[in-house]
Amino acid sequence: xxxxxxxxxxxxxxxxxxxxxxxxxxxxxxxxxxxxxxxxxxxxxxxxxxxxxxxxxxxxxxxxxxxxxxxxxxxxxxxxxxxxxxxxxxxxxxxxxxxxxxxxxxxxxxxxxxxxxxxxxxxxxxxxxxxxxxxxxxxxxxxxxxxxxxxxxxxxxxxxxxxxxxxxxxxxxxxxxxxxxxxxxxxxxxxxxxxxxxxxxxxxxxxxxxxxxxxxxxxxxxxxxxxxxxxxxxxxxxxxxxxxxxxxxxxxxxxxxxxxxxxxxxxxxxxxxxxxxxxxxxxxxxxxxxxxxxxxxxxxxxxxxxxxxxxxxxxxxxxxxxxxxxxxxxxxxxxxxxxxxxxxxxxxxxxxxxxxxxxxxxxxxxxxxxx
Amino acid sequence: xxxxxxxxxxxxxxxxxxxxxxxxxxxxxxxxxxxxxxxxxxxxxxxxxxxxxxxxxxxxxxxxxxxxxxxxxxxxxxxxxxxxxxxxxxxxxxxxxxxxxxxxxxxxxxxxxxxxxxxxxxxxxxxxxxxxxxxxxxxxxxxxxxxxxxxxxxxxxxxxxxxxxxxxxxxxxxxxxxxxxxxxxxxxxxxxxxxxxxxxxxxxxxxxxxxxxxxxxxxxxxxxxxxxxxxxxxxxxxxxxxxxxxxxxxxxxxxxxxxxxxxxx
Numbered sequence: 001x002x003x004x005x006x007x008x009x010x011x012x013x014x015x016x017x018x019x020x021x022x023x024x025x026x027x028x029x030x031x032x033x034x035x036x037x038x039x040x041x042x043x044x045x046x047x048x049x050x051x052x053x054x055x056x057x058x059x060x061x062x063x064x065x066x067x068x069x070x071x072x073x074x075x076x077x078x079x080x081x082x083x084x085x086x087x088x089x090x091x092x093x094x095x096x097x098x099x100x101x102x103x104x105x106x107x108x109x110x111x112x113x114x115x116x117x118x119x120x121x122x123x124x125x126x127x128x129x130x131x132x133x134x135x136x137x138x139x140x141x142x143x144x145x146x147x148x149x150x151x152x153x154x155x156x157x158x159x160x161x162x163x164x165x166x167x168x169x170x171x172x173x174x175x176x177x178x179x180x181x182x183x184x185x186x187x188x189x190x191x192x193x194x195x196x197x198x199x200x201x202x203x204x205x206x207x208x209x210x211x212x213x214x215x216x217x218x219x220x221x222x223x224x225x226x227x228x229x230x231x232x233x234x235x236x237x238x239x240x241x242x243x244x245x246x247x248x249x250x251x252x253x254x255x256x257x258x259x260x261x262x263x264x265x266x267x268x269x270x271x272x273x274x275x276x277x278x279x280x281x282x283x284x285x286x287x288x289x290x291x292x293x294x295x296x297x298x299x300x301x302x303x304x305x306x307x308x309x310x311x312x313x314x315x316x317x318x319x320x321x322x323x324x325x326x327x328x329x330x331x332x333x334x335x336x337x338x339x340x341x342x343x344x345x346x347x348x349x350x351x352x353x354x355x356x357x358x359x360x361x362x363x364x365x366x367x368x369x370x371x
Numbered sequence: 372x373x374x375x376x377x378x379x380x381x382x383x384x385x386x387x388x389x390x391x392x393x394x395x396x397x398x399x400x401x402x403x404x405x406x407x408x409x410x411x412x413x414x415x416x417x418x419x420x421x422x423x424x425x426x427x428x429x430x431x432x433x434x435x436x437x438x439x440x441x442x443x444x445x446x447x448x449x450x451x452x453x454x455x456x457x458x459x460x461x462x463x464x465x466x467x468x469x470x471x472x473x474x475x476x477x478x479x480x481x482x483x484x485x486x487x488x489x490x491x492x493x494x495x496x497x498x499x500x501x502x503x504x505x506x507x508x509x510x511x512x513x514x515x516x517x518x519x520x521x522x523x524x525x526x527x528x529x530x531x532x533x534x535x536x537x538x539x540x541x542x543x544x545x546x547x548x549x550x551x552x553x554x555x556x557x558x559x560x561x562x563x564x565x566x567x568x569x570x571x572x573x574x575x576x577x578x579x580x581x582x583x584x585x586x587x588x589x590x591x592x593x594x595x596x597x598x599x600x601x602x603x604x605x606x607x608x609x610x611x612x613x614x615x616x617x618x619x620x621x622x623x624x625x626x627x628x629x630x631x632x633x634x635x636x
Contacts, residue, residue, distance in 0.1 A: 222500065230484055233480070
């Protein structure tokens with residue numbers, strides 16, 4: 001645990017809080033690399049085309065969706081296919097509020113209402129599942145069914161009957177004209193489009209990543225991991241497993257909702273296709289490929305898979321799905337713990353070979369077991 | 372949405388329940404007419420099972436006698452078909468397991484249930500972090516590691532421990548909850564003679580120094596004789612005999628049910 005943090009008060013405590021056995025990346029080398037990547041991301045618009053920057057905002061928004069599943073599944077052991085439901089519910093809610101309440105206040109209110117509605121939806125669903133004794137694979141099935149029911153419902157919401165104020169749900173054609181997120185009272189002083197949306201998404205990701213590191217290494221995070229590892233043992237240590245699962249599931253719904261809001265402000269549009277079977281399985285793929293017991297894995301995998309998907313669909317058309325799918329299968333079969341833990345093990349293996357018994361800088365002792 | 376049953380003051384509840392039921396305070400655990408049916412099979416049939424505070428009780432019986440089922444009914448892992456469970460005078464029949472644990476019950480499962488992918492230190496931390504923080508937490512974790520004989524292996528993954536060490540670790544975790552009653556389901560199954568002796572010593576020590584009452588399920592009669600004050604024999608879901616180890620060992624009826632066609636462990 002390489003933290004010389006005791007000297008530095010609040011900062012020291014923050015540094016301590018984001019380090020621990022439940023997240024990887026402890027060494028100076030890790031944080032140096034993290035700084036380099038952060039700098040590259042901050043300066044991204046300087047050396048990339050505008051289209052690449054705006055595409056990146058979309059991927060960054062989706063990393064929050066991936067992280068919502070990493071928290072619920074990767075760290076608490078509840079495999080949910082329902083993250084896209086909270087994502088879409090927030091997207092639609094933001095659209096309804098933003099279209100009906102003009103100006104930046106409407107969009108700011110829309111953001112909070114949307115995230116709140118997504119969290120409430122997750123809380124209600126979670127309550128009936130966890131307190132109704134639904135567990136393991138049945139949670140997975142139920143969440144998938146919820147997604148498909150929601151899609152079926154939204155598909156048939158065409159026409160005036162399904163108009164809320166001035167916002168038409170629009171059936172399978174979706175809801176256009178969703179305003180950009182904006183800050184201000186009356187006149188907006190900051191509108192999140194193109195570059196500003198990129199920075200908003202980047203900031204949201206950075207805050208979420210560091211916040212989740214602190215959460216997962218806290219006492220509460222350790223209980224989450226304990227539930228993933230052995231639910232019965234954890235209950236029999238006096239922890240209210242159902243309540244922890246409900247809380248985490250609700251939080252995951254809120255995070256997926258935030259992702260949904262950022263995503264619809266990028267397209268100014270949402271449709272029920274966000275709730276297709278493919279869309280519902282994408283977060284599971286991002287998280288599984290990247291490494292479900294990590295935070296970095298899902299982030300990296302989301303950006304990589306989405307970018308690769310774009311590249312393939314431009315260059316090989318419909319074959320993109322096939323090639324992408326095969327790549328995912330190969331990765332999951334070769335590296336069952338995911339890409340990022342696989343790379344981590346590779347780096348530490350090379351390090352071990354280079355300096356036998358030297359400085360322990362690439363991994364911490366328990367890093368092989370959990371991360 | 373929140374579980375409203377939690378957060379009650381145990382002391383207050385206990386007193387009112389005692390008045391209501393007239394359970395005397397030396398009896399820490401009491402089951403009344405407890406029955407568990409799985410479809411047509413009655414695994415536990417109208418059992419009244421009492422444990423005194425600070426007592427060390429062994430629960431024996433042939434395979435299928437219902438021993439583990441009885442423990443599961445006490446912890447709340449299973450709910451009874453009929454009957455009630457009282458703990459420290461309070462009716463806990465309807466409580467979730469974690470609420471019972473918070474009232475002073477603790478269990479070591481039959482199959483060692485440690486968190487295999489976590490380090491030994493993280494394993495020990497989990498029960499203790501709920502009860503203590505700061506320096507007190509560190510101290511209690513160090514004590515728990517030392518008591519389990521695992522201080523040197525604190526940073527090893529629990530999966531790398533031997534079977535005996537895992538049993539010690541789980542007993543340590545269960546004991547670090549500061550329970551009034553600790554349930555142990557076959558704590559020495561599959562252990563060597565030396566390891567058995569260590570576990571026996573550990574149980575006796577916890578019982579004598581910290582006045583923890585025990586209910587221990589065990590097949591090995593030598594082990595039972597070494598630790599127990601008092602033995603309950605379950606047979607076909609019913610209480611068959613209760614008494615001192617000498618009485619039980621020499622009882623021809625007990626010998627008959629152990630040898631008479633039942634599959635022995």
